[in-house]
Amino acid sequence: MSFQNIVEEIMSTHHNLLRRELPKISELVKAVTAENADNNSLKEAQQIFEKVRSKVEAHLRDEETILFPTGIALECGGTAVPTEMNLLERLHEMEKEHDGCGNALAGVCQTIIDDAQASELKEQLLATIEVVQEDFVAHVEKENTKVHPMFIELLAARS
Numbered sequence: 001m002s003f004q005n006i007v008e009e010i011m012s013t014h015h016n017l018l019r020r021e022l023p024k025i026s027e028l029v030k031a032v033t034a035e036n037a038d039n040n041s042l043k044e045a046q047q048i049f050e051k052v053r054s055k056v057e058a059h060l061r062d063e064e065t066i067l068f069p070t071g072i073a074l075e076c077g078g079t080a081v082p083t084e085m086n087l088l089e090r091l092h093e094m095e096k097e098h099d100g101c102g103n104a105l106a107g108v109c110q111t112i113i114d115d116a117q118a119s120e121l122k123e124q125l126l127a128t129i130e131v132v133q134e135d136f137v138a139h140v141e142k143e144n145t146k147v148h149p150m151f152i153e154l155l156a157a158r159s
Helices: 003-035 040-075 087-115 120-158
Strands: none
Touching (some): 003 040, 003 120, 040 087, 040 120
16 A cells, blocks of 8 residues: 555544544533533543644644655655654654553543543543544554654655
C-alpha cells in the first residue's frame, strides 16, 4: 500500500470519526457534569477532555496540512511542503501525543465510571468514548507502524 493510500484511508476513516465523535463527547461530558453538579472530579474530567480534544484537533491539522501532504509529495517525486517545523521532531512528538491522549481519555472514562451517577446520559457518554477508544487503537497502530516509518524513509531518500 502506498503512503498516499494509507493516509487517505486514515483520514477518511479515523480522522472523520474523531471529527464526528469528539464534539458529541464534549456535549455529553458537559451534560453528565451538569447532572452531577456537586462532583468536582467530573468537572476536572470535563476540563481534561477539552484539553485532549484541542490537542487531537491540532494533531490532525498538522498531519493533514503538513506531514501527510509532504509524504505524498515526496512519494510522487516532489518536494516537501514548506514549513518551519522540524518534521522528524514533530513526528516523535506525535507518537508521544498518541500515548498521552489515549491515556488521558482512559482516565476521563474511568472518572465517569467511578463518579457519575447512573443515567442514560452516562451510558451514552461511555458508549461514545468506547467507540473512539477502539478506533483510536487501530488508528494509532497504523500511524506508528506504517505511516511514520514510511515518512521517515521518504525524508531520508530526499536527503
